[in-house]
Amino acid sequence: MGASMVLFLPQLLLLLLLLRFHLQHLPMGVSALGFNWGYISSRPLPPPIVVRLLKSNGISKVKLFDANRDVLSALRGSGIEVMIGIPNELLQNIAFSSAAADAWVSTNLTSFMGKGGANIRYVAVGNEPFLSAYGTRYQNFTYPAMKNIYESISKVGLGNEVKVTVPCNADVLLNTVPSKAQFRPDMKEPMRQIAGFLAGTNAPLLMNIYPFLSLTSDPNFPEDFAFFGGSSQTLVDGQNTYRNSLDASIDMTLTALAGVGYPNVQVVVGEIGWPTDGAPYANVTMAQKFNQGLVKHIMSKQGTPLRPGVVIEAYLFGLLDENQKSLLPGNFERHWGVFTFDGQAKYPLDLSGEGRNMELKNADNVAYLPSRWCIANSNGEESFLLRNAQFACETADCTALADGGTCSRIGMPNNASYAFNSYYQLNQQNESSCSFNGLGIITFLDPSVGDCRFLIGISKSAQEVCCNLYYLLLMVAMLIYLFISV
Ligand SMILES: *[C@@H]1O[C@H](CO)[C@@H](O)[C@H](O)[C@H]1NC(C)=O
Numbered sequence: 129m130g131a132s133m134v135l136f137l138p139q140l141l142l143l144l145l146l147l148r149f150h151l152q153h154l155p156m157g158v159s160a161l162g163f164n165w166g167y168i169s170s171r172p173l174p175p176p177i178v179v180r181l182l183k184s185n186g187i188s189k190v191k192l193f194d195a196n197r198d199v200l201s202a203l204r205g206s207g208i209e210v211m212i213g214i215p216n217e218l219l220q221n222i223a224f225s226s227a228a229a230d231a232w233v234s235t236n237l238t239s240f241m242g243k244g245g246a247n248i249r250y251v252a253v254g255n256e257p258f259l260s261a262y263g264t265r266y267q268n269f270t271y272p273a274m275k276n277i278y279e280s281i282s283k284v285g286l287g288n289e290v291k292v293t294v295p296c297n298a299d300v301l302l303n304t305v306p307s308k309a310q311f312r313p314d315m316k317e318p319m320r321q322i323a324g325f326l327a328g329t330n331a332p333l334l335m336n337i338y339p340f341l342s343l344t345s346d347p348n349f350p351e352d353f354a355f356f357g358g359s360s361q362t363l364v365d366g367q368n369t370y371r372n373s374l375d376a377s378i379d380m381t382l383t384a385l386a387g388v389g390y391p392n393v394q395v396v397v398g399e400i401g402w403p404t405d406g407a408p409y410a411n412v413t414m415a416q417k418f419n420q421g422l423v424k425h426i427m428s429k430q431g432t433p434l435r436p437g438v439v440i441e442a443y444l445f446g447l448l449d450e451n452q453k454s455l456l457p458g459n460f461e462r463h464w465g466v467f468t469f470d471g472q473a474k475y476p477l478d479l480s481g482e483g484r485n486m487e488l489k490n491a492d493n494v495a496y497l498p499s500r501w502c503i504a505n506s507n508g509e510e511s512f513l514l515r516n517a518q519f520a521c522e523t524a525d526c527t528a529l530a531d532g533g534t535c536s537r538i539g540m541p542n543n544a545s546y547a548f549n550s551y552y553q554l555n556q557q558n559e560s561s562c563s564f565n566g567l568g569i570i571t572f573l574d575p576s577v578g579d580c581r582f583l584i585g586i587s588k589s590a591q592e593v594c595c596n597l598y599y600l601l602l603m604v605a606m607l608i609y610l611f612i613s614v
C-alpha cells in the first residue's frame with residue numbers, strides 16, 4: 129500500500145461511518161406490514177444484528193411480546209415503529225394498582241422514548257388473554273389494566289402518541305359466516321367495554337388470524353381458501369363474496385364489534401403467518417405461497433368486502449424461528465420465522481408486494497460456534513441410541529424429526545444424530561454434552577441430509593464481532609492518521 133493510500137484510508141473510513149450513520153437515520157415510510165419479533169430461543173440473535181436485518185430489508189414496524197431492555201435499546205434511533213407488550217402475568221397487578229401501571233410505563237416505555245429513543249407507538253396489554261384455554265383467568269383484569277396503562281401514559285403526556293390495545297385470539301369469535309359473526313357469549317360484556325375504550329381513544333383492536341391452523345385442524349377446510357390464489361373456493365355471504373380466509377376473519381371481527389355497538393373500531397391483524405417445519409403443510413413451499421400472497425393482497429390496498437379500499441394492516445408472525453417455544457400448539461410452533469433462528473431467509477419474499485423478483489437480505493456478522501457437529505456412533509444398539517436421543521430431545525429442539533418435518537424421513541441412526549447434535553449445540557458444543565454414554569462422536573463434516581439441516585449454534589461470546597471490529601479498525605486508522613499528520 130502506498131503512502132497516499134494510507135493517508136486516504138482514515139478519511140474513507142470516516143466517510144463510510146458517516147454514510148452508515150446517515151442511512152440509519154433516514155426517515156422511512158411506515159408500511160402496512162410489520163413483523164412480530166419474538167425471542168424465546170436458547171441463544172437469540174443479538175438485537176443489534178436483528179435491527180440491521182430489519183433495516184436492510186426495509187421493515188419499518190415490529191411488534192414485541194414484552195419490553196425487553198436490550199431489544200428496545202437496539203431499536204433506539206432506528207426510526208422503526210414499535211409495539212411493546214405486557215405479559216399476561218402482569219395484568220392483575222396493573223389492573224388493581226395505578227402505581228404499578230405508572231411503574232410499568234416509566235421503566236418500560238418512557239425510559240426508551242424521547243429524542244434519539246425508540247419509536248414506540250403501541251402498548252399491547254396482555255397477549256391473547258381471552259384464549260379459551262385460559263378460562264376466565266384474565267377476563268376481569270384486561271380492561272382495567274388497559275385503562276390504567278392508558279391513564280399512566282396520558283399522565284406523562286404521551287396519550288396521543290402511544291395507543292393502548294389488546295391482541296385477541298380468533299377464538300373470541302363464534303365460527304359463522306361474516307355477516308352473522310358475534311363474540312363468544314362470555315366475551316360479549318368484556319368486549320363491549322374494550323371496544324368502547326378503543327373507540328374513545330382511537331386505537332385499533334388486534335386480531336390474530338391463522339389460516340394455517342384452520343386448514344390443519346379442520347379436515348373440511350377448503351385448502352385454497354387459506355391462500356390468496358383467487359377464486360376456486362369462495363364463500364358467498366349475502367351480497368359479499370369472500371375469496372380468502374383472512375378477509376372473512378377481518379369482516380367477522382368488524383361485524384362482532386358492530387354487534388356490541390362499535391362498528392367503527394379499526395381491526396389490525398396482530399399475528400398472521402405460516403410455519404415451515406414440524407408438521408404436514410408446514411413447509412417452505414406453502415409458507416412462501418401464503419406469505420407472498422398475503423403481502424400482495426395487503427399491498428393491493430383492496431381492503432375487505434366490508435371495508436373496500438381500506439388498507440389491511442398486519443404483523444407477520446414471525447421474524448425468526450424460536451427454538452424454546454412451547455410445543456402445546458404443535459411441533460410447527462418453533463418454525464414460524466420468515467428467517468431461520470440465525471437470520472437467514474428461508475425463501476424469497478418480495479415485501480413490496482409489487483411482484484418484483486426480490487430476495488430478502490440475510491443477517492450479517494452472525495457469530496457462530498465452530499463448524500463442529502455431534503453425531504451418533506452407527507454401531508450403537510438401536511434401543512440404546514433411541515433412549516439417548518429421547519434424553520437429548522427433552523431439552524433440545526427435535527421438532528424437525530416430527531411427522532411431516534424436514535428430518536422425519538432420515539431414519540436410524542441419522543435421526544439419533546440429529547437429536548445428539550441439537551443437544552450439543554444447545555450446550556454451546558461443550559464436549560461432555562456429546563458423550564451420550566459413549567455413543568456420541570464429534571465430527572467436522574456437515575452431517576446434514578438433504579433438506580434436513582444439522583444446525584450450528586450461535587456463539588455466546590463475541591456476539592457483536594462486527595461493531596467491535598469496526599470501531600477497532602477505525603481507531604487504528606485514526607491513530608495512523610494522527611501519527612502521519614504530526
Ligand atoms: C417491565 O417489563 C418487564 C418485561 O416484561 C417486566 O419484567 C417488569 O416487571 C416491568 N417493569 C415494571 C416496573 O412493571
Ligand SMILES: *[C@@H]1O[C@H](CO)[C@@H](O)[C@H](O)[C@H]1NC(C)=O
Nearest residue numbers: 220263264265266267268269
Ligand atoms: C370476575 O368478575 C365477576 C363479576 O364481578 C365475578 O363474579 C367473577 O368471580 C370474577 N372472576 C374472576 C376470575 O375473578
Ligand SMILES: *[C@@H]1O[C@H](CO)[C@@H](O)[C@H](O)[C@H]1NC(C)=O
Nearest residue numbers: 407408409410411412413414
Ligand atoms: C408441502 O406441503 C404440501 C401439503 O402437505 C405438499 O403437497 C407438498 O408436496 C409439500 N412440499 C414440499 C416441498 O415438501
Ligand SMILES: *[C@@H]1O[C@H](CO)[C@@H](O)[C@H](O)[C@H]1NC(C)=O
Nearest residue numbers: 517518529539540543544547
Ligand atoms: C428414528 O427413526 C426410527 C426408524 O425410522 C424410528 O423408529 C424412531 O422413532 C425415530 N426416532 C426419532 C427420535 O425420531
Ligand SMILES: *[C@@H]1O[C@H](CO)[C@@H](O)[C@H](O)[C@H]1NC(C)=O
Nearest residue numbers: 555556557558559560561562
Ligand atoms: C461442560 O459441561 C460440564 C458438565 O455439565 C460442566 O461441568 C463444564 O463446566 C462445562 N464446560 C464448559 C466449558 O462450559
